Amino acid sequence: MIAIDWGTSSFRAYRLDATGSVLDKRSAALGILHVEGGRFAQALQSQVQDWIEAGEQPIVMSGMIGSRQGWVEAPYVPCPAGLEAIAGAMKEVQWLGRRGFIAPGLSTRDGDGVPDVMRGEETQILGVLDSLPASGALICLPGTHSKWVEVKDRRIVHFATHMTGEVFAVLREHSILGRMMSGAATDADWFDAGVQRAQQSSSLLHHLFGVRARGLFGELPEGAAASYLSGILIGHELASARSGERPVYLLGSSELAGWYQRALRQVGQACIALDPDAAVRGLFILANRLTGR
Amino acid sequence: MIAIDWGTSSFRAYRLDATGSVLDKRSAALGILHVEGGRFAQALQSQVQDWIEAGEQPIVMSGMIGSRQGWVEAPYVPCPAGLEAIAGAMKEVQWLGRRGFIAPGLSTRDGDGVPDVMRGEETQILGVLDSLPASGALICLPGTHSKWVEVKDRRIVHFATHMTGEVFAVLREHSILGRMMSGAATDADWFDAGVQRAQQSSSLLHHLFGVRARGLFGELPEGAAASYLSGILIGHELASARSGERPVYLLGSSELAGWYQRALRQVGQACIALDPDAAVRGLFILANRLTGR
Numbered sequence: 001m002i003a004i005d006w007g008t009s010s011f012r013a014y015r016l017d018a019t020g021s022v023l024d025k026r027s028a029a030l031g032i033l034h035v036e037g038g039r040f041a042q043a044l045q046s047q048v049q050d051w052i053e054a055g056e057q058p059i060v061m062s063g064m065i066g067s068r069q070g071w072v073e074a075p076y077v078p079c080p081a082g083l084e085a086i087a088g089a090m091k092e093v094q095w096l097g098r099r100g101f102i103a104p105g106l107s108t109r110d111g112d113g114v115p116d117v118m119r120g121e122e123t124q125i126l127g128v129l130d131s132l133p134a135s136g137a138l139i140c141l142p143g144t145h146s147k148w149v150e151v152k153d154r155r156i157v158h159f160a161t162h163m164t165g166e167v168f169a170v171l172r173e174h175s176i177l178g179r180m181m182s183g184a185a186t187d188a189d190w191f192d193a194g195v196q197r198a199q200q201s202s203s204l205l206h207h208l209f210g211v212r213a214r215g216l217f218g219e220l221p222e223g224a225a226a227s228y229l230s231g232i233l234i235g236h237e238l239a240s241a242r243s244g245e246r247p248v249y250l251l252g253s254s255e256l257a258g259w260y261q262r263a264l265r266q267v268g269q270a271c272i273a274l275d276p277d278a279a280v281r282g283l284f285i286l287a288n289r290l291t292g293r
Numbered sequence: 294m295i296a297i298d299w300g301t302s303s304f305r306a307y308r309l310d311a312t313g314s315v316l317d318k319r320s321a322a323l324g325i326l327h328v329e330g331g332r333f334a335q336a337l338q339s340q341v342q343d344w345i346e347a348g349e350q351p352i353v354m355s356g357m358i359g360s361r362q363g364w365v366e367a368p369y370v371p372c373p374a375g376l377e378a379i380a381g382a383m384k385e386v387q388w389l390g391r392r393g394f395i396a397p398g399l400s401t402r403d404g405d406g407v408p409d410v411m412r413g414e415e416t417q418i419l420g421v422l423d424s425l426p427a428s429g430a431l432i433c434l435p436g437t438h439s440k441w442v443e444v445k446d447r448r449i450v451h452f453a454t455h456m457t458g459e460v461f462a463v464l465r466e467h468s469i470l471g472r473m474m475s476g477a478a479t480d481a482d483w484f485d486a487g488v489q490r491a492q493q494s495s496s497l498l499h500h501l502f503g504v505r506a507r508g509l510f511g512e513l514p515e516g517a518a519a520s521y522l523s524g525i526l527i528g529h530e531l532a533s534a535r536s537g538e539r540p541v542y543l544l545g546s547s548e549l550a551g552w553y554q555r556a557l558r559q560v561g562q563a564c565i566a567l568d569p570d571a572a573v574r575g576l577f578i579l580a581n582r583l584t585g586r
Contacts, residue, residue, distance in 0.1 A: 203533030
């Protein structure tokens with residue numbers, strides 16, 4: 001089969017054998033925003049023509065490819081939702097006699113009735129269900145828009161998104177804080193100081209100005225300011241999202257996941273790292289469900 | 294005398310009589326960032342040459358003109374500080390036989406030992422001291438960087454800055470939230486909805502993503518999204534900064550101050566509006582102190 005993780009900015013393709021092992025993989029800067037005029041079939045063939053001609057099927061996709069801006073919209077499935085509901089809401093695309101299947105995203109509503117959405121993460125979670133206790137687990141997926149997901153009895157029950165990564169990026173690039181920063185967020189001590197700052201009273205909006213004031217007073221080196229800001233933002237996310245006694249399952253392969261692990265440890269939160277190749281595994285499970293295997 | 298409120302982006306000059314009444318006023322887009330090569334004396338004369346030639350003195354200035362990027366740095370005075378400490382730390386500038394005086398900013402440290410700064414607001418507060426109870430008052434000065442200031446016995450005891458206005462601007466201009474917004478933040482009902490949202494549990498970072506999700510679900514009109522975002526941010530500032538039973542004194546002339554008044558009312562916080570021309574009054578009081586009147 002062919003598994004495609006197709007997001008806003010990147011395209012990742014995997015050729016899998018009947019046991020789900022990866023035979024080959026490819027990636028390209030062919031996210032849905034970079035595919036002109038909706039020519040998704042052509043984009044897909046440009047990347048994996050040879051696999052298709054070799055007879056690999058089915059082709060299963062997840063991520064923003066199923067959004068309104070993607071190939072075909074696969075509407076959000078409301079939580080709670082597990083494998084059956086997600087597989088049942090997949091959308092089929094056909095071209096030149098070939099067939100592809102696109103996974104839907106999920107939606108939920110929080111205590112205030114405000115909606116929340118994910119697209120792509122649901123497939124990753126399908127890929128790790130076997131590693132989670134049936135009694136329930138809280139999963140954190142760090143990212144531009146971090147997700148905190150409650151799973152119980154093999155279903156995604158609820159989730160909450162935090163705009164942490166994007167807020168970091170816009171403050172870094174476009175606010176007065178960015179002007180006092182140089183380099184990337186790589187200073188562990190200052191990251192820790194930011195996490196600690198976030199655990200204390202007062203609001204994020206005040207803590208952000210503190211970054212500026214510490215800089216003005218020569219108490220925050222330029223090369224450390226991005227790390228301090230990152231720690232403050234992730235620390236505020238943890239203060240709101242973490243769950244007391246229960247361990248947090250962390251799902252992410254990026255360097256960012258390492259920073260989350262560090263922050264969780266600092267606030268005394270047990271943390272279990274999950275297999276970061278969960279997306280491929282989730283697509284394999286969806287493919288098996290579709291073909292009745 | 295001549296009173297100058299000289300900030301980062303704007304220049305405001307007032308000619309005052311011996312009682313502090315404004316005889317004339319002028320303003321220009323001649324903030325310190327727009328004065329090339331440190332030619333502050335020339336910039337000042339270009340605006341008020343005729344007043345100086347008419348013999349007006351002293352010339353008293355406050356705002357970013359006293360910062361490291363300004364005419365002469367008037368270092369931050371640590372809190373607590375009142376009229377005496379502020380007047381005592383003013384810096385004199387001389388050019389062509391003329392003299393001007395520049396007010397310092399103030400600094401403080403919060404419970405975590407993190408510094409905070411203001412520059413310009415201290416002069417506004419000197420201008421309203423007579424309207425405040427000696428027993429103590431909490432003043433809110435809305436703005437790009439909002440200030441919440443504790444005053445007691447005619448001295449500024451402590452303050453905290455919130456980066457609310459700047460965070461709104463960068464999210465509006467540069468984040469995914471901005472793409473789903475049209476128009477200015479003028480919708481009162483959606484502003485109220487944002488303030489209410491901020492009073493509920495969970496973090497600002499989650500509430501921000503809710504703006505996006507409500508838009509995706511067609512539950513937030515494009516023309517209302519900026520108002521909702523503004524309400525969320527100001528609501529989070531109030532949740533952190535307001536002070537239970539005591540009324541909040543509100544100091545600001547901008548439209549923004551009206552939104553703060555509305556938000557304070559919504560969260561059940563008594564609010565007293567102060568004279569928004571406080572900066573001129575504060576400069577007049579400083580001038581009198583300097584000349585021994």
